[in-house]
Amino acid sequence: MKIHHLRNATLIIETRDKHILVDPMLSSKGKAAPPFSFIRFKPRRNPIIDLPVNALAMVEKTSHCLVTHLHPDHLDKAGEDLLLSKEIPVISSIKDQDKLSQRGLNVTQSVDYWKTSAFLGGTIQGIPAVHGYGAVAKRMGNVMGYFIKLPNEPSIYLSSDTIYTEDVHKVLTELNPDIAVVACGSAQLDFYKPILMHMDDILRFITTAPSIVIANHLEAVNHCPTKRHQLKNEVLKLGLTKKVWIPDDGESKEFNSIQSS
Numbered sequence: 371m372k373i374h375h376l377r378n379a380t381l382i383i384e385t386r387d388k389h390i391l392v393d394p395m396l397s398s399k400g401k402a403a404p405p406f407s408f409i410r411f412k413p414r415r416n417p418i419i420d421l422p423v424n425a426l427a428m429v430e431k432t433s434h435c436l437v438t439h440l441h442p443d444h445l446d447k448a449g450e451d452l453l454l455s456k457e458i459p460v461i462s463s464i465k466d467q468d469k470l471s472q473r474g475l476n477v478t479q480s481v482d483y484w485k486t487s488a489f490l491g492g493t494i495q496g497i498p499a500v501h502g503y504g505a506v507a508k509r510m511g512n513v514m515g516y517f518i519k520l521p522n523e524p525s526i527y528l529s530s531d532t533i534y535t536e537d538v539h540k541v542l543t544e545l546n547p548d549i550a551v552v553a554c555g556s557a558q559l560d561f562y563k564p565i566l567m568h569m570d571d572i573l574r575f576i577t578t579a580p581s582i583v584i585a586n587h588l589e590a591v592n593h594c595p596t597k598r599h600q601l602k603n604e605v606l607k608l609g610l611t612k613k614v615w616i617p618d619d620g621e622s623k624e625f626n627s628i629q630s631s
Contacts, residue, residue: 371383371384371385371520371523371524371526371549371624371625372384372385372622372623372624372625373549373584373617373622373623373625374428374621374622375584375586375617375618375619375620375621375622376421376422376425376428376429376619376620377395377417377419377421377422377425377590377619377620378393378395378417378443378444378586378587378588378590378591379392379393379395379438379443379444379530379531379553379586379587380392380393380394380395380396380444380449381393381551381586382428382429382431382432383518383526385490385520385523387433388433388434388490389428389431389432389433389434390432390433390434390435390436390490391429391432391434391435391436391458392435392436392437392438392528393436393437393438393444393445393449393530394429394435394444394445394446394448394449394452394453395417395442395443395444395445395446395448395449395590396421396425396426396429396446396448396449396452397417397446397447397448397449398420398421398448399415399417399418399419399420400414400415400416400417400418401415401446401448402415402416402417402442402443402446402447402448403415403416403442403443403446404416405592405593406443406557406559406591406592406593407558407559407560407592407593408560409560410558410559410560410593411558411592411593411595412592413592414592415592416442416443416590416591416592417443417590417591418589418590418591418592419589419590419619421619421620422619422620423620424620425619425620429452432452432456432458433458433459434458434459434460434461434490435453435458435459435460435461436460436461436462436516436528437460437461437462437463437466437470438463438499438513438514438515438516438528438530438531439463439466439499439501439511439512439513439514439530439531440466440469440470440511440512441510441511441531443590443591444531450473450475453475453476454473454474454475457476458476459476459478459479460475460476460477460478460479461477461478461479461480461481461489461494462477462479462480462481462514463480463481463482463496463512463513463514464480464481464482464483464496465512465514466480466512466514467480479494481494481495481496481514481516482496483496483497483498483514484496484497484498489518489520490520491520491521492518492519492520492521492523493518493519494516494517494518495516495517495518495545496514496515496516497514497515497516497517497527497529497530497537497538497541498514498515498535498537499513499514499515499529499530499531499532499535499537499538500513500532500533500535500537501513501531501532501533501565501566502533502562502563502564502565502566503533503563503564503565503568504562504563505562505563506559506562506563506565507533507565509562510531510565513530513531513532514530515527515528515529515530515532515538515541516528516530517541517545517547524547524548524549524581524582524625524626525545525546525547525548525549526547526548526549526550526551527541527542527545527547527549527550527551528551529541529550529551529552529553529575530553531553531557531565531566531587532553532566532567533564533566533567533571534567534571534574534575538575539578542575542578542579542580543578543580546580546581547579547580547581548580548581548582548625549581549582549583549584549625550575550579550581550582550583550584551583551584551585551586552567552572552575552576552583552584552585552586553566553567553586553587554566554567554572554585554586554587554588554596554601554616555587555588555589555590555591555593555594555595555596556568556569556572556594556595556596557587557591557593557594558593558595559593566587566594569596569600569601569604572585572596572601572604573604573605573608576605576608576610576613576614577608577610579613581613582613582614582615582625583613583614583615584614584615584617585598585601585614585615585616585617586617588601588616590619598616598618601614601616602616
């Protein structure tokens with residue numbers, strides 16, 4: 371398996387002859403959405419950076435698309451245009467299936483929470499995600515993480531936009547993913563509590579995960595204050611540098627079928 375990190379939560383899982391595009395935000399700088407924060411952070415249009423130069427060549431290889439939720443920093447107009455133009459098979463939460471189909475997307479599979487279904491010769495399971503601490507989570511709407519097991523590949527947990535919950539803990543300790551992807555930007559709107567894990571919970575996720583952790587959702591949207599160098603410093607303090615991959619935009623890495631020690 372090869373993971374290609376493009377930007378924010380957008381990545382590609384390359385497995386055999388398949389390229390699974392996850393949460394495509396493909397717009398150029400400032401073209402996807404207005405600022406998500408106007409007061410707490412500098413009000414810049416999103417995304418605040420361009421895609422890396424190698425991203426579109428990778429995106430052109432997309433065979434399937436996995437959508438965790440419908441926020442524009444996870445599925446923007448450019449992402450939708452790609453999916454529509456190529457009629458790419460889309461896999462989504464059962465709660466988002468109708469909306470995506472109404473937009474004309476080719477939703478070939480919907481996934482329910484904690485239900486396991488067939489996927490590309492392996493399995494996919496929907497995992498609950500809670501997009502924020504306290505009252506803001508309800509305002510943020512439906513989100514789904516995914517636990518994927520493909521033949522002769524490491525298992526991967528895409529936790530999506532979530533705080534650390536009992537469900538997250540259950541995946542890390544009972545399903546034992548070989549790779550666990552966590553959103554680390556500590557996003558926060560102008561009001562309410564953070565809508566992604568704060569640093570203590572990010573580090574809890576990292577220490578609890580049984581094997582490799584990939585940190586994403588960093589330095590791409592205006593309401594995410596955590597920087598890569600800050601996370602690297604915290605991971606270094608824990609002595610877990612070898613366990614955590616904090617990719618730069620456009621960076622790729624291969625993972626063997628067995629990562630756990």
